[in-house]
Amino acid sequence: MQPLRFIYQDAKDEVREWVIPRWTENTRYIQGRSEHDSLPRTFRKDRVLEYLEGAEQLLFDLAEPAPEPAPRAQLDSRPQILFTGFKSADRARLESKATEHGFRVMKNPGKSLVVLCIGYNAGPTKVEAARESGAFVVTEEQLDHLLLTGEVQC
Structure with missing residues (x-):
């Protein structure tokens, strides 16, 4: 050669x-x-x-054909939700319920967070950061109403 x-x-x-x-x-x-x-x-x-x-x-x-580029993964466009201030068992139950209703459960807050569901032990820093990013901050009862009706109670 x-x-x-x-x-x-x-x-x-x-x-x-x-x-x-x-x-x-x-x-x-x-x-x-x-x-x-x-x-x-x-x-x-x-x-x-x-x-x-x-x-x-x-x-x-x-020459041998060039390989085609790998397809890009589809973006997950489901609304993001995060739970904070709950006991492990309660959080797992709520996460399961939210997933069944089409939410993407997050472990850490991000820019595209839509809902922060707060429990009795929620930290003020996370709540304030969620509010500043425009996320709805709801309690467990307000989340139930949201999942049932699609409306956020204030």
Whole structure:
């Protein structure tokens, strides 16, 4: 196998000459390691400006097809709920009930928290942070009403 030598323009528009002694290709990419690399690099064929040496060895469109990118996971768009200030058994029961009604139960507060359900031992810091982020802060009774009617009681 003859080394592959080419001029390449990367994503930052930097142009550089590469010499790759051992390489492989598919329809979209060339992968190989130069003398100065410890790990292989992947080059997009459409960013090669000019082949200086070894281009006659390339298969181009006859090469093995490039793998398709893995599909992205779907975002979980369910409304988020967090429980605080409850005993473990009570929290587990409430979390199960909320999940059955289409909520995504969170373990930590986040920016997309919709409901914070507070028990008798809820910490003021978490309650205040939830209020500041725009989440509804409800008691267990108010949560039951929400799950039953879809309305938040104030």
